[in-house]
Every structure is written in structure tokens, then in C-alpha cells.
Amino acid sequence: MDRLKLPRSVLVRVLIRSFTLQASWNFERLQSLGVFYTLAPALRCLYRGEELELACRRHLEYFNTHPLLASPILGTILSLEEKRKRGEESYLGVQEFKGMVMAPYAAIGDALFWGAVRPLAAGVALFPAVRGTLWAPLVFLGLFNVPHLWFRVVGLFRGYFLELRVIENIQRRRLPDLAIRLKEGTVVLLGGLCAYMTFLCLRDEAVAVGWGLVVLPLVVLLGRLARRGVSTLLLVLVTSAILLISTHG
Numbered sequence: 001m002d003r004l005k006l007p008r009s010v011l012v013r014v015l016i017r018s019f020t021l022q023a024s025w026n027f028e029r030l031q032s033l034g035v036f037y038t039l040a041p042a043l044r045c046l047y048r049g050e051e052l053e054l055a056c057r058r059h060l061e062y063f064n065t066h067p068l069l070a071s072p073i074l075g076t077i078l079s080l081e082e083k084r085k086r087g088e089e090s091y092l093g094v095q096e097f098k099g100m101v102m103a104p105y106a107a108i109g110d111a112l113f114w115g116a117v118r119p120l121a122a123g124v125a126l127f128p129a130v131r132g133t134l135w136a137p138l139v140f141l142g143l144f145n146v147p148h149l150w151f152r153v154v155g156l157f158r159g160y161f162l163e164l165r166v167i168e169n170i171q172r173r174r175l176p177d178l179a180i181r182l183k184e185g186t187v188v189l190l191g192g193l194c195a196y197m198t199f200l201c202l203r204d205e206a207v208a209v210g211w212g213l214v215v216l217p218l219v220v221l222l223g224r225l226a227r228r229g230v231s232t233l234l235l236v237l238v239t240s241a242i243l244l245i246s247t248h249g
Contacts, residue, residue, distance in 0.1 A: 006042055006078060006160075013041040015156050018074060021067050030064040035074070042078050046085050055081065058094060065102035066109025068148045072166045073101055075159020083163075092164060101167065108175050116182035117147055123189040130197055 021034040036059045043055045065073060080094045092100070121143035129136035159166045 006045055006082070010041050010045050011078075011157070011160065014038055014074065014078065015071075015153060017041070018071055018152060018156065021070055029060070029062045031067075031070075032060050032063045035063045035070075036060050038074060039077065039081075042081070046081055051085075061095065061098075063098060063102060065106045066113070068113050068151055069105040069109040069155070071152045071155035072159040072170060073098065073105065075156040075161075076163055076166050078160050079163040097164070108179075111179040112175050112182075113148060116179040116186070118144055120182050120186045120189070123186050123193065126193055127196070130193070 017038040017040075021031060021038060024033040024037070025031065026033060036056065039059055040056075043052060043059070047055050059077075076097060077094055080092075080097060084094070121140050124143055125136045125140035128139055155166075158169060162169055
């Protein structure tokens with residue numbers, strides 16, 4: 001049988017629906033309803049009758065992963081469903097693939113997006129925030145949303161066209177190492193923010209800038225806490241609270 005190709009319009013519909021992955025949860029199968037709803041346009045394009053019913057049942061099974069790293073999985077599922085329709089054998093079936101990658105991708109996504117990208121975006125947004133500008137929320141939303149939208153859109157199409165090779169493609173990105181680097185960058189950023197705020201306060205109070213070295217132990221403490229595994233986002237929140245109190249106290 002000739003290679004089936006899902007129309008781009010169907011892939012776009014799947015992409016749009018992927019943003020609703022977490023719109024419906026259940027205690028037994030978690031994200032299964034969201035996955036089924038996301039894949040439904042493609043399944044209806046590939047199957048008819050009893051085959052469609054069986055395909056729908058396959059994707060109502062347990063599924064749970066990080067929502068921002070689900071797109072590569074969904075794209076690969078579409079490719080594997082095409083192979084199944086053509087009658088081609090694959091050393092890894094749809095259920096086996098989902099079961100193999102959803103837990104590791106959940107862990108990678110938590111570390112990268114919740115533990116690294118979000119605190120970094122919040123830390124950068126604090127710089128315009130301390131100046132009293134209303135651009136701070138937009139800076140945060142922009143810095144956080146651009147990476148995750150890239151992963152959602154590009155991830156779906158790479159999963160579809162690369163199939164199982166998408167696993168190797170993601171491994172080459174070394175996302176866990178990237179998460180660590182971003183966390184370290186956030187700590188450095190917080191140190192710079194402390195120095196910047198100290199400079200502004202001393203300048204406004206007509207005090208010698210050299211007294212700013214008093215905050216050096218705070219910067220060292222932030223680094224030590226981060227290395228001991230304290231949440232980087234928590235450090236951002238604590239630092240912003242201290243700066244707010246010192247500015248308006």
C-alpha cells in the first residue's frame with residue numbers, strides 16, 4: 001500500500017487541539033481524554049467503522065506526561081498509526097511507545113519548564129518590575145511562552161516526520177543539562193538584580209556605593225541554596241519579596 005499522508009489541515013487541527021490536552025482529567029487514566037480528543041481528527045482520517053472504534057479505544061488508555069513535551073509523543077503516535085494502517089510492522093507499537101516515553105518526558109518537562117524556564121523568565125521580569133513599569137508581566141509571558149510554543153509546534157511535526165527517531169533527536173538536545181544551566185543562570189541573574197537594586201537604593205539615599213558589598217553574603221547564600229536543591233522559583237519569589245520590602249518599607 002502507498003504511504004499514507006495525513007493532510008496538513010488535519011495536522012494543524014491536531015496541533016490546535018493539543019493545547020486542550022489538560023482540559024479534561026480523570027483519576028483513573030489522567031490525560032487519556034485529552035489525548036483522545038487531540039488525536040480524533042487524525043484517527044477519523046485514517047480509519048473507518050470497526051477499525052476506528054478500536055483505534056479510539058487504544059487512545060483512551062492511561063496516559064500522563066508533561067503537557068509542554070506531549071507534542072513529540074503525539075506526532076510520533078500519528079506516524080505509528082499510519083504504519084499500522086498500512087500493515088507495516090514496527091518494533092515498537094503505539095501503546096509500547098507511549099508507555100516508554102511518557103514518564104521520562106514528564107520528568108524532563110518538569111525540570112526544564114517548571115524548574116528552569118519559568119524561574120528564569122520571572123527573574124528577568126523583575127528588572128523592569130523594580131523600575132515600576134507595566135511591561136514586567138509581558139516580559140515574563142513572552143520569555144516563558146516562546147520556548148514552550150516552539151516545543152509544542154516543532155515537536156508535533158518532528159514527531160510525525162521523524163517517527164521513533166524523535167527520541168534520539170530529543171536526547172541530542174540534552175534538555176536535563178539545559179535545565180541545570182538555566183537554573184544556574186537564574187541564580188546569577190538574582191545576584192545581579194540584588195546588586196542593581198542596592199546601587200539604586202544607595203544612590204537615592206546619597207550613600208557611598210561601596211556599602212553595596214554588604215549584600216555579597218546574600219548573593220553567596222542564593223548560590224549555596226540553589227546547589228542544595230532549593231527551588232529556583234522559590235528563590236526568585238523570596239528575592240522579589242525582600243526587594244519589595246526594602247524599596248517600599
